[in-house]
Amino acid sequence: MAKESSRMSAEERRESVVRAAIVEFARGGYAGTSTAAIARRVGVSQPYLFRLFPDKREIFLAAAERCTQDICRVFDEAARKVDPSEILEVKEAMAGAYLDLVEDRDGLLFQLQMYVAVQIAEASGDAEFGERIRAAWLELYDSARMHLGGDDELIGAFFSAGMLINVLVAMGFPPEHRVWNICPGMHDA
Secondary structure, three states: OHHHHHOOOHHHHHHHHHHHHHHHHHHHHHHHOOHHHHHHHHOOOHHHHHHHOOOHHHHHHHHHHHHHHHHHHHHHHHHHOOOOOOHHHHHHHHHHHHHHHOOOHHHHHHHHHHHHHHHHHHHOOOHHHHHHHHHHHHHHHHHHHHHOOOOHHHHHHHHHHHHHHHHHHHOOOOOOOHHHHHOOOOOOO
16 A cells, blocks of 8 residues: 555645545644644655645645535535426435535534634634635535525525534434424435
8 A cells, every 4th residue: 555655646645635634623623633643644744744735724724625615516416416496406405415425524523623713813813714714615605505596595594504414413413313303304315
């Protein structure tokens, strides 16, 4: 395996770092995650890690952009599987696909860490950090909004349900638990 991984291109290594960073930051948060832990997970040295990314901040931001891109991709794929004129079917397909996506607890927990990291970075004076993550999230929002026909009420309900799903999954409520009843159809998806 070591020989195989030594043949990876820099872009493949960057991808490995981003995926490893999502797992490590999900578990330790921005402040509690070391670049050494990310490098170990990928199987590279820290100096090599810093040839791919200038610092921990850029690794986190790349992971945040990837996380929102992954959600957007899942929404797009789900929306393409149903008649786009049937907005409620599109919403249900996207919601079901999202629920499948957040079964990956590391991806979900990283997403939650993103929101916390924005606040912490901006409180310490790093406004650009939050701007980059908000820009990535706005691409996700705009894509979902397009799929849902631009209906602000529907979009609000969709994202509200998504955040509720985040909370219920992160807290470990099993799909058959009664709390899922406040999200009709979500636990069946």
